[in-house]
Amino acid sequence: MTKNNKRAGNSPFGARVLDALADLRMGGGRRAAIAFALYFVVCGLYLYGSFGGSAYRAGDIVESDIVSPRNMEYEDAEATEAARRAAAEKVEPVYSLAPGFRSGIEDIFQRLLETLRSRGPAENFSRLEKELYNFGLGGDSVRALLSMDVEKAVQLWVAVSTALNRLDEMKNVGSGDIMGIAEEAGRLARQDDLDPSISSVAHDIVSVAVKSNLETDAEATENLRKEAAQSAPPVVRTIRKNEVIVRRGDPISAKHLDIMKTSGVGSGGDTWNRLAGKALLIVLSFIIIGAFVKTFHPRIYRDEKKLLIFATLLALAAAWSALIIRVPSFSGYLIGVAAGTSTILMCVMLSRLMTLAAMPVFLAMTALSLEMAAEHLLVAIAASLAAYFYSVRTHDKDNLMKAGAAVSVISMVSILIITLIKFSSVADAAINIFIFGGLNGMLSFVFAAGLMPAYEKVFNVTTPHRLLELSNPEEPLLKKLLIEAPGTYHHSILVGNLAETAAEAVGADALLVRIACYYHDIGKLKRPYFFIENRMDGLSQLTDVAPTLGALVISSHVKDGVEMARENRLPEEVIELISEHHGTCLISFFYQQARARVEAGECEDVGENRFRYPGPRPSRIEGAIIMLADSCEAAVRSLKAPTPKAIESIVDNIVAARLREGQFEQCDVTLKQIDSIRNSLLKTLAGVYHSRMEYPDLEEFKEREAAPRKNGAG
Secondary structure (H helix, E strand, O other), X not given: OOHHHHHHHHOOHHHHHHHHHHHHHXXXXXXXXXXXXXXXXXXXXXXXXXXXXXXXXXXXXXXXXXXXXXXXEEEOHHHHHHHHHHHHHHOOOOXXXXXXXXXXXXXXXXXXXXXXXXXXOHHHHHHHHHHHHHHOOOHHHHHHHHHOOHHHHHHHHHHHHHHHHHHHHOOOEOHHHHHHHHHHHHHHHHHOOOOHHHHHHHHHHHHHHHHOOEEEOHHHHXXXXXXXXXXXXXXXXXXXXXXXXXXXXXXXXXXXXXXXXXXXXXXXOOOHHHHHHHHHHHHHHHHHHXXXXXXXXXXXXXXXXXXXXXXXXHHHHHHHHHHHHHOOOOOHHHHHHHHHHHHHHHHHHOOHHHHHHHHHHHHHHHHHHOOOOHHHHHHHHHHHHHHXXXXXXXXXXXXXXXXXHHHHHHHHHHHHHHHHHHOOOHHHHHHHHHHHHHHHHHHHHHHHHHHHHHHHHHHOOOOHHHHHHHOOOOOHHHHHHHHHOHHHHHHHXXXXXXXXXXXXXXXXXXXXXXXXXXXXOHHHHHOHHHOHHHOOOXXXXXXXXXXXHHHHHHHHHHHHHHHHHHHOOOOHHHHHHHHHOOOOOEOHHHHHHHHHHHHOOOOXXXXXXXXXXXXXXXXXXXXXXXXXXXXXXXXXXXXXXXXXXXXXXXXHHHHHHHHHOXXXXXXXXXXXXXXXXXXXXXXHHHHHOOOOOOOOOHHHHHHHHHHHHHHHHO
16 A cells, blocks of 8 residues: 555566666665675685686586697696606615614624634634624625634725715615625725635625614605605697597596696686676576565565575575585585575565565576586475475474475475486485485475574574464563553453454464564553553543643553563564554544643643654554554443444444554555455454343342242241
């Protein structure tokens, strides 16, 4: 019934798109910030990895020949790696000498010299011979040592010691070094004019001494092998222009991907034009979604908090989608989790109609941006639709479980259809159907049930679960209302029942209406005994006060109620309905008193506006229902004889008065819906205030019973 709604319904959708863009540019403020933040998040998630990446993956079957666009050279990664491994394997192990390795040789030479000088008993030579054999020398070397004179033995020691000094100077020793040092010891011995047999003994002693004291140096060996591998030149291949890289029908290998990356074929997400196309696709999708929300859900469009909820849900869905598509170990069928979870939460926290429009656009954008397989998109759409049909504004988590189960079943059916079309194996089909199809529903339920309380706490959003908590009579405000303002409490409960039935009749949010009615008069807790329903004597304390003061006291309960609701962190939608439940209605009792005083000349005319509630008027159909239910219940309760005809008359008068005053001009309610609300209120009020037979007075009944007995006795 609003002008805005009429314009939205009659103007072309394209004009609404331009309006949405102009709003973001000129006055969007926070809305623009939310939109741009969401855009950059989604672009980051969807376009990450596209720079210099590839449109192909290893294992993909190409549909047509892929050819080189030019003559080029490329590094053969596999061949280069093989060459580097070969270079590393050629590096021999590196050794280090054990500390104190010279002491054993020095001891042997000392005993040799002592034995040769003394030329003692044969047993000394026998013991020395055994020791030389144990040291590791060969028979020729042992016999040569035992037969030489002292002078030659000293010269031999000098040659051996000089060679060992060279080894001491070396940090690491290779097998080649050992042979070189041993040969050097032999050369030194020959320079001293020792006979050739003595030169051979020197070579033998050094070789045995070193080899028996070697320890492998793993770290030095590994470092040398790494250096050798790094120094190996890359293997470069040449490919000619128009040469086929991958033939049609062949699978793509890692080697093919390297060639394609170098040539620029299928790369760069692939080129800047592909990146620009994806970025523009995301922009277009958000414009379509934003224009739809502004056209058909202006309340949500104006509510920055709800827009932020919407944006975060889309961002979470985008993050999950990017993870599933980009990580090879995940199955693309799990995209149904993002679709199912987002749909459930949007339906419960925002709007079912908005969800039905936004999710297909979002999923199509996701499929094109991430180059999703067609079968994965089909599963995502099916999961979203299943979640949509089962995600009513639930009164318990059972319905969330039903939504999750529906997502599982529909996902399984979708995967089964895809499997039959693709002629996949039975084993693959079973895995895809029961594991991935089942996980879609299970994870959708788990994520939705887990995220919903978080959104309730962070955004103070109105969800069915939060509303059910508020319906508990043990809630502090309701308990206080029952104790301190019992009349107001029972009035609120009755209004809740009336309004809930009316909301169901017109398809409004019945649970929200009922809970808002429970709390709509909490402002009366500030001054409960100024309101006649809370007084046992039925007398109002406002009877003798000035009409303007009485009207001020009565109207202030709306402002007080809003303040108390905010202090107790009631949901914003409930607070909004509290503030609107009287709109700008006239407080007729005190206005009539004031008019009477003016006519009697007792005071000056004060104007009608001072006797109206401050507003605002109802901005949604739920507010209109509460306004009518509240007014009708209070008016019917004041009737001394609430007959059906009297009830109908007073309800019709109230509805007509609210229409005359324009109380419903700012909410999306039609005359047909108002008529349905009226009929529902009449039916419920007739049931509440039904007539009963009057019970006779007990004393009077006893007297009538006793009278015949007296007459008979007389």
